[in-house]
Amino acid sequence: MSIFGKLSFKDHAFKLREDAILDAATQVLAAKGFDLMTMDDVAGQIGISKPSLYKHFKSKDELVGACMIRLLDGALDHLAGHAPEWTPLQRLAALLEWALRVRLDGGLPFLPSTSNAVRDMLMKNLGYITKVMKLNKMLEKMVQQAQQQGQLDASLPSDVILFSYYARSCDPAVEYLLRFAKMEKEEIIRHMLRVCFGGMLPPGQRWE
Incomplete structure (x- = not known):
């Protein structure tokens, strides 16, 4: 049974609206960034009043924190869906x-x-910190396992590999390649993966 099967119609409608608010906030954040985003922007994007928006999220900080937690949940769900036979490097x-x-x-x-202010705001969000620590622990373990199995260069400190990996996820080159190099999305993804892992593999091995 889905979660909606356990909710009343009113609760179901509330949850659907909350998901729509998070979608709208995500779009505004992607377009304008945290500093320029306003609650009016989000309310206008979804077509509801600002008082209605505040019934779900009491502040911009709370709303952005919820967006980030949903993103982390997506990453954790993705990891949970990996085939058990995949190697740490494949994961x-x-x-x-x-x-x-x-x-x-x-x-x-x-x-x-993007900014110290955003980091400070998120560091006060217990839900966000809990998810970040869980994801980081899982990724750290995968990096170390990949090094032990000869899939990543064991001569590099694991933290160097881990934080370089994180950097690739927010590398501005992605947007530049899309906007200025006019590359297709699949092409960008393929090249970014090669750049990331090609520099981490043990000597004599190539990322294909």
Whole structure:
């Protein structure tokens, strides 16, 4: 049974509106960024009044935090759906491909990389911090396993690989390649994966 089967009609409608608000906020954030985004923008995007919006989210910080938590939930769900026989390197590559598709399809930018104010705001959000720590622990383990199995260069500190991996997910080259190089999305994803992992593989191996 779906979650909606357990909800009353009123609760179901409330949940659907909340999802629509998060979708709208995501679009505004992707277009304008955190500093320029306003609650009026989000309300106008979805076609509801600002008082109605505040019934769901009491502030811009709370709304953006919810958007980021939903993004992290998407990453965790993606990892949970990986085939059990995949190697750590295959799992890392698949998650990065997913993250790049989110961005190229107009998804939420990786806001913590944009400003100290955004980072400080998110660091106060317990739900966000909990999800970040869970995801980071999983990725750190995969990196270390890939190094142990000879899939990634064991001579590099695992933190160097991990944070380089994170950097690729918010690399501005993605938007530049789309806008100025006029590359197709699939081409951008393929090249970004090659650039990322080609520089991490042990000597003598190539990322194809």
